Amino acid sequence: xxxxxxxxxxxxxxxKRDLLLALGGFAAFVVLSFGVLVALNPANAARLRSLGIxxxxxxxxxxxxxxxxxxxxxxxxxxx
Amino acid sequence: xxxxATVIREERNKGQRILVLDAGASLLNDxxxxxxxxxxxxxxIMNLMGYDAMALGLLDISPLGLSALRQRxxxxxxxxxxxxxxxxxxxxxxxxxxxVIEMADHHVGILGxxxxxxxxxxxxxDPIQAAREQIPELRRQADxxxxxxxxxxxxxxxxxxxxxxxxxxxxxxxxxxxEAVGLxxxxxxxxxxxxxxxxxxxxxxxxxxxFDKAGHLLKQDWRRVVLDxxxxxxxxxxxxxxxxxxx
Numbered sequence: 001x002x003x004x005x006x007x008x009x010x011x012x013x014x015x016k017r018d019l020l021l022a023l024g025g026f027a028a029f030v031v032l033s034f035g036v037l038v039a040l041n042p043a044n045a046a047r048l049r050s051l052g053i054x055x056x057x058x059x060x061x062x063x064x065x066x067x068x069x070x071x072x073x074x075x076x077x078x079x080x
Numbered sequence: 081x082x083x084x085a086t087v088i089r090e091e092r093n094k095g096q097r098i099l100v101l102d103a104g105a106s107l108l109n110d111x112x113x114x115x116x117x118x119x120x121x122x123x124x125i126m127n128l129m130g131y132d133a134m135a136l137g138l139l140d141i142s143p144l145g146l147s148a149l150r151q152r153x154x155x156x157x158x159x160x161x162x163x164x165x166x167x168x169x170x171x172x173x174x175x176x177x178x179x180v181i182e183m184a185d186h187h188v189g190i191l192g193x194x195x196x197x198x199x200x201x202x203x204x205x206d207p208i209q210a211a212r213e214q215i216p217e218l219r220r221q222a223d224x225x226x227x228x229x230x231x232x233x234x235x236x237x238x239x240x241x242x243x244x245x246x247x248x249x250x251x252x253x254x255x256x257x258x259e260a261v262g263l264x265x266x267x268x269x270x271x272x273x274x275x276x277x278x279x280x281x282x283x284x285x286x287x288x289x290x291f292d293k294a295g296h297l298l299k300q301d302w303r304r305v306v307l308d309x310x311x312x313x314x315x316x317x318x319x320x321x322x323x324x325x326x327x
Binding site for chain 2: 056057058059060061062063064065066067068069070071072073074075076
């Protein structure tokens with residue numbers, strides 16, 4: 001009898017524990033899904049970035065030539 | 081202008097990555113054809129030279145008014161930027177505050193600033209406040225930050241002191257000479273020219289900038305180019321000038 005009983009316990013588990021596991025799994029699924037949806041929403045992107053997500057950066061150094069003018073007043077002459 | 085175009089073309093021909101920027105007050109002032117065309121001639125020629133961006137100075141706004149300024153912005157193939165010029169009585173900016181340009185695998189953010197002041201239709205608020213508000217947002221989109229400012233040299237230095245993350249400030253308005261100044265923040269402040277009646281646009285600044293992979297400025301080599309008779313006229317601009325009567 002005792003052998004039969006322990007076999008049945010292993011087969012069907014503890015109903016209370018199974019319920020808790022199921023509820024926990026469902027809650028984790030809901031939280032994860034919500035997180036993914038929030039992260040993919042462009043409206044939330046800026047807020048998430050402000051929480052510390054890093055600026056973009058390159059993979060290699062870069063050299064740039066910057067040519068600059070100011071206060072040219074639209075002159076075509078005398079030279080510039 | 082024809083000599084300026086030659087300098088730009090020669091730099092382009094070297095095959096390097098080039099940015100051509102103007103720090104404002106370059107649409108018009110006291111001379112034709114810019115005065116007569118309300119800056120349209122300036123836009124045409126800056127389009128030909130391939131400018132990437134320009135900051136709005138009050139001198140670009142005041143004589144035109146909003147309607148003509150919007151026409152000029154529509155004609156320009158480059159953005160005119162200001163993070164602090166608002167349509168009076170509103171919270172609406174006159175134009176984009178900044179742009180982000182992709183260069184290789186880097187993102188270069190360029191923010192425009194106008195000197196504080198007002199016209200009948202436009203109110204330019206404190207540029208330091210605007211920089212404080214906008215640059216953190218721009219830093220999330222770009223690893224290299226360039227400020228294109230007509231706010232004036234003292235204000236530009238305060239911005240560099242108070243707002244982290246700026247690599248270069250291209251400075252406009254009149255100030256002592258043309259120069260490249262290293263600031264305590266690590267940013268450099270570049271200024272090409274000081275205009276006076278009859279003499280404007282005679283100098284161009286050329287800076288060779290090296291950034292590491294994170295977008296930090298490692299070194300710079302700047303020079304002022306005086307557009308004197310040693311420079312030939314660019315044929316495309318000469319042709320444009322032939323078609324556009326000048327006084």
